[in-house]
Amino acid sequence: MTDSIAVEARHVVKAFGQGDTAVRALDDVSVNIRTGEFFTLLGPSGCGKTTLLRLIAGFEMPSGGAILLEGADITTLPPNKRPVNTVFQSYALFPHLTVAENVGFGLQMLGRPKAEVAATTARMLALVKLEALAGRKTSQLSGGQQQRVALARALAPAPKVLLLDEPLSALDLKLRKEMQIELKRLQLETGITFIFVTHDQEEALTMSDRIGVMSAGKLQQVGTPKDIYNHPVNRFVASFIGESNFLPATREGDRYRLDCGALIAAPAAKSARVTLTVRPEQVRLAAVGEADAIPATITNLVYFGTDTHCHLALSDGTEVVARLQSPATGDAGLGLGQSVGLRFVPEAIQVLED
Amino acid sequence: MSPAEQAEVTRSARNGWLLSAPALVVLTLAAIGPLAIVVAYSFMPAGEYGNVAWGFSLEAWQGILFTKDIFDGTLAWADANLTIFWRSVKLSVLTTVFAFVVGFPTAWFIATRPPKARAMWLFLITIPFWTNLLIRTFAITEIIRKEGLLNTVLLKLQIISQPFEMIYTDTAVFIGMTYVYLPLMVLPLFASLDRFDMRLLEAAYDLYANPWQVLRRVIIPIVKPGIIAGSILVFVPSLGAYVTPRLLGGGKNMMIGNFIELQFGQGRNWPLGASLSVTLLIIVTGALLVYVRYANRETRHGQ
Numbered sequence: 001m002t003d004s005i006a007v008e009a010r011h012v013v014k015a016f017g018q019g020d021t022a023v024r025a026l027d028d029v030s031v032n033i034r035t036g037e038f039f040t041l042l043g044p045s046g047c048g049k050t051t052l053l054r055l056i057a058g059f060e061m062p063s064g065g066a067i068l069l070e071g072a073d074i075t076t077l078p079p080n081k082r083p084v085n086t087v088f089q090s091y092a093l094f095p096h097l098t099v100a101e102n103v104g105f106g107l108q109m110l111g112r113p114k115a116e117v118a119a120t121t122a123r124m125l126a127l128v129k130l131e132a133l134a135g136r137k138t139s140q141l142s143g144g145q146q147q148r149v150a151l152a153r154a155l156a157p158a159p160k161v162l163l164l165d166e167p168l169s170a171l172d173l174k175l176r177k178e179m180q181i182e183l184k185r186l187q188l189e190t191g192i193t194f195i196f197v198t199h200d201q202e203e204a205l206t207m208s209d210r211i212g213v214m215s216a217g218k219l220q221q222v223g224t225p226k227d228i229y230n231h232p233v234n235r236f237v238a239s240f241i242g243e244s245n246f247l248p249a250t251r252e253g254d255r256y257r258l259d260c261g262a263l264i265a266a267p268a269a270k271s272a273r274v275t276l277t278v279r280p281e282q283v284r285l286a287a288v289g290e291a292d293a294i295p296a297t298i299t300n301l302v303y304f305g306t307d308t309h310c311h312l313a314l315s316d317g318t319e320v321v322a323r324l325q326s327p328a329t330g331d332a333g334l335g336l337g338q339s340v341g342l343r344f345v346p347e348a349i350q351v352l353e354d
Numbered sequence: 355m356s357p358a359e360q361a362e363v364t365r366s367a368r369n370g371w372l373l374s375a376p377a378l379v380v381l382t383l384a385a386i387g388p389l390a391i392v393v394a395y396s397f398m399p400a401g402e403y404g405n406v407a408w409g410f411s412l413e414a415w416q417g418i419l420f421t422k423d424i425f426d427g428t429l430a431w432a433d434a435n436l437t438i439f440w441r442s443v444k445l446s447v448l449t450t451v452f453a454f455v456v457g458f459p460t461a462w463f464i465a466t467r468p469p470k471a472r473a474m475w476l477f478l479i480t481i482p483f484w485t486n487l488l489i490r491t492f493a494i495t496e497i498i499r500k501e502g503l504l505n506t507v508l509l510k511l512q513i514i515s516q517p518f519e520m521i522y523t524d525t526a527v528f529i530g531m532t533y534v535y536l537p538l539m540v541l542p543l544f545a546s547l548d549r550f551d552m553r554l555l556e557a558a559y560d561l562y563a564n565p566w567q568v569l570r571r572v573i574i575p576i577v578k579p580g581i582i583a584g585s586i587l588v589f590v591p592s593l594g595a596y597v598t599p600r601l602l603g604g605g606k607n608m609m610i611g612n613f614i615e616l617q618f619g620q621g622r623n624w625p626l627g628a629s630l631s632v633t634l635l636i637i638v639t640g641a642l643l644v645y646v647r648y649a650n651r652e653t654r655h656g657q
Contacts, residue, residue, distance in 0.1 A: 057560060079556070079559045080563055080564055081562075086557075088553060088556070088557060090551075094558075095551075096572075105563075109561055109562040109563045109564075153561070154560075157562065
C-alpha cells in the first residue's frame with residue numbers, strides 16, 4: 001500500500017428532488033481513499049453510502065463538489081469512460097451470455113484483441129475458481145457462483161478502483177463468511193483499490209483497512225477498524241459499531257461525576273457536560289463496598305455461550321451492560337436483584353462531547 | 355403396475371379423449387376443413403360462372419407464374435402476378451422494419467414510465483382498435499389525398515409548391531399498413547421490455563459499453579423474443595392485407611390479398627384464387643421458418 005490517493009471526494013453534495021422537498025443524500029462529504037486499500041463505507045440504510053459509490057461509478061452526477069480519480073477530475077465523465085468497475089448488489093449479470101462472455105464483456109467493449117479477452121477471461125475465472133463453469137448460462141448458477149462471476153467480470157478490465165455495493169447481502173451466513181475471506185484474498189492478490197459498501201459492521205471490521213462511517217448524508221468518522229471501535233468520535237459511531245454503554249457525566253476538575261454520584265477519571269474534555277462511553281467487555285464486576293467500585297443492581301442476565309451479558313442498573317437508573325466471560329463451570333454465581341459493584345477499565349473510557 | 359392400476363390409467367386416458375372430443379371436432383372442422391377445400395379447389399378446373407368444375411387440373415397452379423397465350427397456347431411469365439408478389443413482400447418487409455423502428459422507442463418509452471403512467475400509455479396504444487379498420491383507413495385517405503390535410507398544411511406553410519401525389523401509391527399503402535399494424539409491434543415489444551432488468555444497463559455502461567453497444571449487445575439480444583413476436587404479428591397480416599391496399603393503393607397497386615379477392619369476384623377464377631391463397635400460406639410459413647431459424651442461430655452465435 002502506498003500513500004497516493006486513488007479516489008478523492010471534495011465537498012460532494014447530492015440532493016434528490018427540488019426546492020423544499022429536496023433530500024440531501026450526501027451533505028458535504030470529503031474523503032481520500034488511498035491506492036491499494038480496502039476502504040469500507042459503513043452506515044445504516046439511507047445514510048448515503050450507496051449514493052457516494054454511485055457518484056464514484058458515474059451513475060449519478062453530484063449536485064456540488066468534485067470527484068477525482070488519481071488526481072484527475074472525473075466528476076462529469078460518463079461511467080463507460082471511467083476506469084472503475086462495480087460489483088452490483090443484484091449482480092446484474094447478463095442473462096443472454098455465458099459465464100465466460102460475462103467476464104469478457106468489459107474487455108470486449110474496450111476493443112481488446114480476441115486472444116487477450118480469452119486469456120484474461122480464463123485467468124479471472126481461475127482467480128474466482130469457476131473454470132469449470134465457463135460455458136454455463138448465468139441463470140444456472142447458485143447465488144455464490146453468480147457473486148463470483150460478478151466479481152470476475154468487474155475485475156477483468158483491471159480497473160483502478162473496484163466498487164462493491166453490498167455484494168454479500170444476498171448470500172446466507174456461511175457463504176457470506178467464505179466470500180469475505182475470498183474478497184480480502186482477491187484484493188491482496190490484485191492490489192486493486194476496493195471501495196466496499198455495507199451496513200454490516202462485522203463485515204466492515206473484519207475486512208477493511210479503513211472504514212468511513214456514514215450517517216444522514218455525512219461522513220462521521222474515517223479510520224482503521226481499531227480506531228473506529230476503540231475511539232469513536234461521537235455517539236452515533238459508538239452505538240452503530242459494536243455495543244456501548246453511555247453514561248451522562250459532569251466534569252469536575254480533571255475528573256467526571258456520573259449522575260449516580262460516582263467520580264471517574266477519564267481523558268480531558270472541553271464541555272462541562274459530556275457522555276462517557278465504555279464497551280460492555282470493558283466493564284468488570286467487583287464485590288460490594290470494594291474501593292472505587294460503583295454500586296449497581298443486576299436487572300437481567302443473558303447467556304450467550306461464550307459470554308454472559310449482565311444488565312446492571314446504577315443508583316440513578318442508568319443502565320450498564322457488562323459482558324462477562326462465562327466461567328468453566330457455566331455458573332457465574334450471579335442472580336437477579338443481586339447488589340454488586342462495578343468498575344470500568346480506565347483506558348477504555350471514551351469521552352464524547354455532546 | 356398392477357392390473358387395477360393399468361385399468362385406471364386406461365380409463366383416465368379414455369376419459370381425457372372423450373372430454374376433449376367436442377373441442378377437437380370443432381377445431382378440426384374449423385381449421386382444417388376450409389383449408390382442405392381451398393387446397394382441393396386449387397387442383398380443379400374453373401367453372402363457367404365462377405365456381406369450380408369437377409375434375410383435376412394443374413392450370414390454376416400454372417396460372418400463378420405463367421400466362422397461356424389464348425391463340426397458340428404458349429406459356430409466358432405472368433409479369434403482373436410477379437409484380438404483385440414482389441410488391442406484397444416488399445411492402446410487408448418495409449412495414450415490419452419501419453414498425454420496429456418506430457415501435458421500439460415507443461415501447462421503450464412506455465416501459466420506462468412509472469407503473470401508473472405505463473397503464474395509461476398502453477391504454478392509449480390500444481385505442482385505435484376501438485374503431486373499425488375501414489373507418490381508420492378512410493381517415494388516412496383524408497390526410498394524404500391530394501386535397502387532404504397534409505397537402506393543405508404543407509401548401510399553406512409554403513413548404514411545397516405542388517401538392518404531393520401520395521395516395522394510390524405504394525408509399526400510401528406502406529404508411530397505412532404501418533399505422534394499422536404498429537400496435538401489434540409495440541405490445542409484444544413492451545411485454546419484453548417490461549421484464550427487462552434496467553440494472554443491466556448500468557452494468558453494461560459500467561463495463562465500458564457506449565450507448566449504441568448497450569443497445570446492440572445487451573438490450574436487443576435480451577428482448578429478441580419480443581422482437582420476433584412483434585415482427586411475426588406485423589409481417590403475417592401485412593402480407594395478406596386487403597383493406598389497406600384496396601383503399602390506399604387504388605386498383606393499380608394490388609397486393610396478394612386483393613389479387614385473390616379479384617379471382618373470386620370479377621375474375622371468376624376460383625381455382626386460381628385458391629392456388630394463390632395456398633401460395634400465400636406457403637410464403638408466410640417459409641418466411642417464418644427462415645426468420646425464426648435465423649433469429650435463433652443469431653442467439654446461439656452470441657453464446
